[in-house]
Amino acid sequence: MTNTTIKRVYIFKGFERFWHWAQALLIMVMAVTGFEIHGTYSWLGFQTADYWHITCAWTLIGLWVFAIFWHLTTGEWRHYIPTTDKLMDVVRYYSMGIFKGEHHPYKPTQVRKHNPLQLLAYLGFKLAMAPLIWVTGMLYMFYNDWAAFGISGLDLELVATLHTLGAFLLLLFLVVHIYLITTGHTVFAHMKAMITGWDEQEEEVKEEDAS
Amino acid sequence: MLYLSIKKTLQIVFGLSIVALAFTVQAGTTTADHSKFVELKGPFESGPAVTKACLQCHTEAAKQVHQTKHWTWQFKNEETGQLLGKRNVVNNFCISTQSNIGACSSCHVGYGWKDDSFDFTSEPNVDCLVCHDQTGLYDKKKLREGKVSNLAKIAKKVGETSRTSCGTCHFKGGGGKAVKHGDLDPSFDAPDKFVDVHMDADGLNFTCSTCHTTDAHMVTGSRYAAAAKDTTGQDYPGKKGDISRATCVSCHDDQVHENQKLNDHIDKVACQTCHIPHFARGDYPSKMWWDWSTAGKMGEDGKPISVLDEAGNEIYNSKKGDFTWEQDVVPAYRWFNGTVQYTLPTDKFDPTTIVEVNKFLGSADDGKSLIWPIKLMKGKQPYDTELNTFITPHTTGKDGYWKTFDWPSAMEKGMAKAGLPYSGKFGFIETEMSWPIAHMVAPANEALACKDCHSKDGRLAEIKDIYIPGRDNNDWLDKAGFILLALTLAGVGVHALIRVFSRRQQKQGGV
Numbered sequence: 001m002t003n004t005t006i007k008r009v010y011i012f013k014g015f016e017r018f019w020h021w022a023q024a025l026l027i028m029v030m031a032v033t034g035f036e037i038h039g040t041y042s043w044l045g046f047q048t049a050d051y052w053h054i055t056c057a058w059t060l061i062g063l064w065v066f067a068i069f070w071h072l073t074t075g076e077w078r079h080y081i082p083t084t085d086k087l088m089d090v091v092r093y094y095s096m097g098i099f100k101g102e103h104h105p106y107k108p109t110q111v112r113k114h115n116p117l118q119l120l121a122y123l124g125f126k127l128a129m130a131p132l133i134w135v136t137g138m139l140y141m142f143y144n145d146w147a148a149f150g151i152s153g154l155d156l157e158l159v160a161t162l163h164t165l166g167a168f169l170l171l172l173f174l175v176v177h178i179y180l181i182t183t184g185h186t187v188f189a190h191m192k193a194m195i196t197g198w199d200e201q202e203e204e205v206k207e208e209d210a211s
Numbered sequence: 212m213l214y215l216s217i218k219k220t221l222q223i224v225f226g227l228s229i230v231a232l233a234f235t236v237q238a239g240t241t242t243a244d245h246s247k248f249v250e251l252k253g254p255f256e257s258g259p260a261v262t263k264a265c266l267q268c269h270t271e272a273a274k275q276v277h278q279t280k281h282w283t284w285q286f287k288n289e290e291t292g293q294l295l296g297k298r299n300v301v302n303n304f305c306i307s308t309q310s311n312i313g314a315c316s317s318c319h320v321g322y323g324w325k326d327d328s329f330d331f332t333s334e335p336n337v338d339c340l341v342c343h344d345q346t347g348l349y350d351k352k353k354l355r356e357g358k359v360s361n362l363a364k365i366a367k368k369v370g371e372t373s374r375t376s377c378g379t380c381h382f383k384g385g386g387g388k389a390v391k392h393g394d395l396d397p398s399f400d401a402p403d404k405f406v407d408v409h410m411d412a413d414g415l416n417f418t419c420s421t422c423h424t425t426d427a428h429m430v431t432g433s434r435y436a437a438a439a440k441d442t443t444g445q446d447y448p449g450k451k452g453d454i455s456r457a458t459c460v461s462c463h464d465d466q467v468h469e470n471q472k473l474n475d476h477i478d479k480v481a482c483q484t485c486h487i488p489h490f491a492r493g494d495y496p497s498k499m500w501w502d503w504s505t506a507g508k509m510g511e512d513g514k515p516i517s518v519l520d521e522a523g524n525e526i527y528n529s530k531k532g533d534f535t536w537e538q539d540v541v542p543a544y545r546w547f548n549g550t551v552q553y554t555l556p557t558d559k560f561d562p563t564t565i566v567e568v569n570k571f572l573g574s575a576d577d578g579k580s581l582i583w584p585i586k587l588m589k590g591k592q593p594y595d596t597e598l599n600t601f602i603t604p605h606t607t608g609k610d611g612y613w614k615t616f617d618w619p620s621a622m623e624k625g626m627a628k629a630g631l632p633y634s635g636k637f638g639f640i641e642t643e644m645s646w647p648i649a650h651m652v653a654p655a656n657e658a659l660a661c662k663d664c665h666s667k668d669g670r671l672a673e674i675k676d677i678y679i680p681g682r683d684n685n686d687w688l689d690k691a692g693f694i695l696l697a698l699t700l701a702g703v704g705v706h707a708l709i710r711v712f713s714r715r716q717q718k719q720g721g722v
Contacts, residue, residue, distance in 0.1 A: 039667055039681045040689075046661040046681050050472070099713040144475040157678035161685045168692035172699050179703035183710075 004202045011113045011199040016076070019067045020194055026060045027170065029053075034167055057137060064130075079113055080123050087116040098183060107201055118180075125173055133166030246367040253363025258322045258354055259335035261366050266334060273334035275428040281320045283331070284308070286435045290550045295435055300553050303501060303568050303590045303642045304385035307556070307603035310628035314607035317352060318380040342376050343369040351379070374399050374410065377419040389495035393540065393586035394650040398493025406493045408652050424456045432457025434647050439481070439549035439573065440581045441465075459483070479677065481547070481581040483649050485659040489539045490586055492651045496524060496536035501590035504639035506532040507616050515616075530606070530613040532591075542584035542648050544671055546573035551645075556631050559599045566594075568644035575676040582674055584648040591641050593622060597634030602626060 012020070029052060036042065036049040044052070071077040089105035094117070097105070106115035114122060139146070139159045146154065181190040185202045193199040245251055250264045266273055276282050285296035297315070301307050308315040316324035321336045323329060330336060340349045345368045348361045378399055385391030404411040409421070423432045432438070432455055441458035443450075444465065456462060459482040466474045476485075491497040508529055510516040515529035524536040550572040560566045573580030593602040605625035606612045612621035618637065626633035664671045665681030672682075 037665075037680055039665075039684055042662075042666070046665045050661065054472075099709050101714065101717045144478060155678070157683070157685075160678055160680060160683075161688055164685065164688055164692070168688070168695065171692075171696055175696065175699050175703060179707070182707070 007201045007203045009109065009199045009201060010197055011108050011110065012194055012197045014197070015066075015070055017194060017197055019063060019070070022063055023060065023067075026056045026063070027174070030056045030060070031167065031171060031174070038164060038167075054141065057141070061134075080119060080126065082120060082123055083116050085116060087120075090115050090117040094180075094183070103202060108199055121173070121177075125170075129166060129169045129173065133163060133170060136160075136163035136166060241370065245369050248367075251363065251366045253366065255362040255366065256359060258338055258340065258362070261362055262322075262335045262337055262339050264366065265339045265369075272339070272428065273337040276320060276337045277331065277334075279320075279428055279430065280433065280435070281428075281430070282337070284319065286433075288436065288550070290436075291552055293553055293555065295551075295553060299555065301556055301568060301592075301601045301603060302385075303588055303592050303644050304391055304498070305606065306503075306592055306601075307625070307629070309556075309603045310605040310625045311607040311611065317355060318384075322354075340365055340369065341379060342372050344376055345370045345373065347375060372418065372420050374418050381419075385498060387498075389491065389493075390498045391588075392646055392650075393490040393497040393542075394487065394646075394648045396491070396493050396495040396497070398495060399650075402493065404654060405657075406651055408654055410650075422457045422461070424454055426454050431455030435551070437547070437549040437551070437647060439547045439583065440579055459486075479575070479582060481583045483647075483652075484544065484582055484584050486652050486655075487542070487584055487648050487650075488653055488657055488659050488663075490542055490584070490648045490651055491538045491540050492653065496522070496538040497540065497586065498534055499537045499540065499586075499588065500533070500535040501531070501588070501592075502533040502639075503593060504532060504591045506530060506612070507618070509616075529616070540586070541670070543587040543645075544582050544674055545571045545585055545645060546575060546580040546674065546676075547571040547583040547585075547647065548573035548577055548579040554601065556601045556603055556629065558601075560594075562594065562596070562599050562638075562640055565589075566640055566642045568642050571645050571647075575674075582671065586646040586648055588644045588646060589641070590643075591639040593618070593637050594640045595626075595634050596636045596638040598632060600631070602633070602637055603629045603631065 033044065033049040033053040033056070036044060037046065037053055043049070086106055093102060093105050104115070108114065136159050139151075139154065140156075140163055142149070143156055143159075146152070181194075182188075184190040184193075185200070189200055248268075250267050255261045255264070262273065280286050280296060283296065284298040285294065287294055297308050298312075305311070305315070313325040320338050320341055321329075321333075322338055323336055338351070340362075341351055344365050346361075346365050349365050350360075353360070378395070378397060381392070381395050382388065382397045382399060383390070384395070389396030398406050399410055401412040402410045404414055407417075409415050409417040420430070423430050425431065438455065438458050441460040443453045444460060445463070446453055446456055446461045453461075463482075465477045468474050505527070506529060508516070508527075510529075516527070517525055517529070518527035520526045520536075522536075524534070526534050526536075528534070552570045552572055554560055554566060554568055554570075571583070571585065593604055594600065595602055602622050603625045604612055604618070604621040605628060606621060608614070610620070610624060612618065615621065619635075622637045623633065623635070659670065662681070663669055665679060667682060669679075669682055671679060
């Protein structure tokens, strides 16, 4: 017979948690205002939506400057070095094992806080989606200064379309991300970890050891 | 001692105030009191007699006026090569001046233009008073009928032009109050701030010439050669090459908003587009439709009739046909680079379409155009069904349509007088004509908001060659994006259900 105990590991540091939740809020406000600017619906009004979209964009740019600095100076960037180790195990877990009550094949540690699948998703977010939406967003914002920046051969429609593409990718990311945080050993376990910094990990223990 | 010095100070302050007041009163008035001029003592037996008196001192004035469109009614557009001006163009109001010049010239700055024999080099034939009258007593119509009155009184009081003197013709273009322009009407005699922030009689109190600056009688800011996009920036004393203040930028520069994003719009959008949200914003509706094809219906007594709507606007007149009038009108919007291409009486057109009497040229990418608000005047007017050209009907005078109600004769006479080829066969064709909207500048809080254009079916629905956020989107991307979003939501939903279901089974199995 086996049983489980809970082990607590400090995974997410203070700045990281702040960065995560601030970014989450900003991205969600930008999604809501962005799709209004896009013309998908009318709620706040174009002017208000535009104001908050731009304000949040600049705030998030500021936040990212700090985050990049933090990652580089603390060496935290190493968490995002991709790996295929245990990748297929994680894929198998989410597609089958999770339904059979199996335990997650990967245990986050302070050295490796993300599982390999999660890591790839975040890397994709940081290296593909974010740059796409940032670059197109900045071009969009500084549309009138393209000539001064020496940019030619672009048109607003292309930039706007790519920006919208980035927005859809982020939206899909957000849906899956929010769903996957419910897949901890309890529904709110992962969320709690990102709030307190402490990850609660289930550990299998032999009954005789436990007694 | 102290008491005395205070008293003295008060005296000095009082004295200076009087001097300052005197200067204030002096400012804006002239150094010459025309009522003291012996030349203007009168009496004057005719208009030209007054002009002769004026010319004794203002020796160059008539020669200057001779150079202006106000005198020649002629304008050569170097961009298109077209010979324009009132003498040459056709419109869809009273149509044409050619054979009707005897009547139309009631708005000419001269005396006696009845036919081709008019001497355009005559100096006494320049009408000084129609522009420079300050009494409001000058009545050109009466003068043309040979009734002379008050000329000496008017001559003694002459001065700068006023809104009212310009408005004598320009507020009544097209044959009546507010008919033609849409943004110029008698509301401007004494407008309030709502009608026009600059002309507000109790505020800035601009006259027409405050913006339409004039040099040697040459008035700037003509719509025949419009400064659609003023790239020369703010004007100031000493600046060379631009004496016209007839653009917003002349005073406001092009970086006027605190919000930089609003300033950014100036590369594509004329100031007028946002700041004149409607035209005919004053006390008068403007004519929007004029259908000549229905003219000629008589009353039961066989006499010409006039039909008014509930508001008192004439909606039918036997001489002219059907009209519609509108107030607070949302303008149409067009790219405009300042050049207007006319369909002249000599130009053929395609009669299966709505004919553009004039067309504002411009596009998103010529670098010279802005999106302008316009009044789009529509109607039906006569044309030669064989030659597919406009007809310039003879409407005025004893043998004109307004007396004879005989279309074939009016067409024939009008074309003959204009020296234009005419097949003898006529019909009526639907036309539209563009008029730039540049007056009736509203207070800032009345200006358009972002959503007026940045929305589906917004104001710029007709401007198709630019991408407008909030209006435009890539349909394929939006469809694919929302389908993927729905599939993802469904995917996680199914995943969650299987989790819940399998956990319940495991718990049941475990028990």
